[in-house]
Amino acid sequence: MAIETKPEILSLTEAELTELLVADGHKKFRAQQVFQWLHLKQVFDPAKMTNLKPEFHDYLRARFTLPEFKILNETRSPSDQTAKYLFEFGNRQVESVWLPYENRQSICISVQSGCSLDCSFCATGKIAFKGNLTAGQILSQVYGMQQLYDRRISNVVFMGMGEPFYNYDNAIRAASLIADQHGMNISRRRITLSTSGVLPGIKRFIEEKQPYRLALSLHAVFADKRRQIMDIEEKFSFEEVLEYLLQKRNDLQQGQLMFEYIMIDGVNIFPDDAKELARWAKLLKAKVNLIPMNTSFNGMHRPSDDKIIEFWQALVSRGIVAVNRKSPAKDIDGACGMLAGRQENTLKV
Ligand code: SF4
Incomplete structure (x- = not known):
C-alpha cells in the first residue's frame, strides 16, 4: 500500500x-x-x-508537512561579519553563508546535500552526495538565517553546496518564492543561480525566460585545463555551452549573465587565459567575477596578490567588467568551494 x-x-x-x-x-x-x-x-x-x-x-x-530544520552549528568570522550555518533536514546536512557587505546583505545557499559533481578545487565535491533538497528546504536556509538577524536579506545566491540545474525544479521554485511579492519580495535581479555548465538546465532556463541572474562557473577557457579541474567538462563542454549562449544572447537581459572564475596559481591565470576569457566575456557581454582561491586545497594554491592583480588588469584593459572579489568568510571555510559540512558528512569513496 x-x-x-x-x-x-x-x-x-x-x-x-x-x-x-x-x-x-x-x-x-x-x-x-x-x-x-x-x-x-x-x-x-x-x-x-x-x-x-x-x-x-x-x-x-x-x-501539511510543516518546516522542520535545525541549525546545528554557527561559525562566525573573527575578521569580518560573515557567518556560516550548518542546517540539518532529517538525515541531510547543508551549509549556508551570511555575507554582509556595506551596501547589501547577501546570503549563499545550498540546493543539494553534497554534490554529484567533483570539481577538484571544491570541498563539497569531496563529501558523499546525499541528494536534492526540496524547495522548502532551500527556502528554510533563507528564512532560518533571516530569523537570526535584523538586517534584511537583499541578495540570494544559489552557490553553496550542489548544482542548481541538477535540482532545477526545486531551485527555480525556491527562487520564485523568495521573490514572491507576498513573501520576502526580493528583486529577481538580486537572485543568482550558479551553474557549472549543465547545458540542458541552461537551455531550459533561457527557454523559460527565467528572470534571475545566471552565473556560469567557467573557471577555465581551454578544454584541457577545464577538464583537469571540472568533471562537468566531460559531459557538457564549455564551448558548447558558450556557443549556445551566443546564439541566445538576444534572449538574455542586460547584465543577466556573468562568469565565475576561480583563480588557481599555475593553472588558469596565464596571459592566454586572460585573452581568451576576455574574448568570450566580450562576445557574451558577461561580467567576470574573479575569485582567488581561498587557500591551498587538493594540491592547488591561491596566486600571489601580484598575479591576481595582473590577471584582473589583463581583463580590464580589454574592456571587460571584472570584479576581483575578495573571499569573504574564508577564515570560517565559508567561501566559494569550501563548504563541506562538519558533522555526519562522509567522504566520497
Ligand atoms: S564547485 Fe559546485 S558543482 Fe563543483 S563540486 Fe563544488 S558544489 Fe559541485
Whole structure:
C-alpha cells in the first residue's frame, strides 16, 4: 500500500496553497494569511499564527508537512561579519553563508546535500552526495538565517553546496518564492543561480525566460585545463555551452549573465587565459567575477596578490567588467568551494 505523503507547506506557491485550502472547504483569504505567516513573517508554528483559530492550527498540522530544520552549528568570522550555518533536514546536512557587505546583505545557499559533481578545487565535491533538497528546504536556509538577524536579506545566491540545474525544479521554485511579492519580495535581479555548465538546465532556463541572474562557473577557457579541474567538462563542454549562449544572447537581459572564475596559481591565470576569457566575456557581454582561491586545497594554491592583480588588469584593459572579489568568510571555510559540512558528512569513496 502506498504511503500517503503530506504536501510540504513551505514549497507551495500561494496559488497551490489556495487551491488545497479551498478544496478542503476553507476560505481563500486563509491561504493568503498562512502564506504571509510562512513567507513574510517566517513563522512556522501554527500556534503562533495569531489570527488563525486553534482548530485551524490543528488542520494545518494534520494536512501539511510543516518546516522542520535545525541549525546545528554557527561559525562566525573573527575578521569580518560573515557567518556560516550548518542546517540539518532529517538525515541531510547543508551549509549556508551570511555575507554582509556595506551596501547589501547577501546570503549563499545550498540546493543539494553534497554534490554529484567533483570539481577538484571544491570541498563539497569531496563529501558523499546525499541528494536534492526540496524547495522548502532551500527556502528554510533563507528564512532560518533571516530569523537570526535584523538586517534584511537583499541578495540570494544559489552557490553553496550542489548544482542548481541538477535540482532545477526545486531551485527555480525556491527562487520564485523568495521573490514572491507576498513573501520576502526580493528583486529577481538580486537572485543568482550558479551553474557549472549543465547545458540542458541552461537551455531550459533561457527557454523559460527565467528572470534571475545566471552565473556560469567557467573557471577555465581551454578544454584541457577545464577538464583537469571540472568533471562537468566531460559531459557538457564549455564551448558548447558558450556557443549556445551566443546564439541566445538576444534572449538574455542586460547584465543577466556573468562568469565565475576561480583563480588557481599555475593553472588558469596565464596571459592566454586572460585573452581568451576576455574574448568570450566580450562576445557574451558577461561580467567576470574573479575569485582567488581561498587557500591551498587538493594540491592547488591561491596566486600571489601580484598575479591576481595582473590577471584582473589583463581583463580590464580589454574592456571587460571584472570584479576581483575578495573571499569573504574564508577564515570560517565559508567561501566559494569550501563548504563541506562538519558533522555526519562522509567522504566520497
Ligand atoms: S564547485 Fe559546485 S558543482 Fe563543483 S563540486 Fe563544488 S558544489 Fe559541485
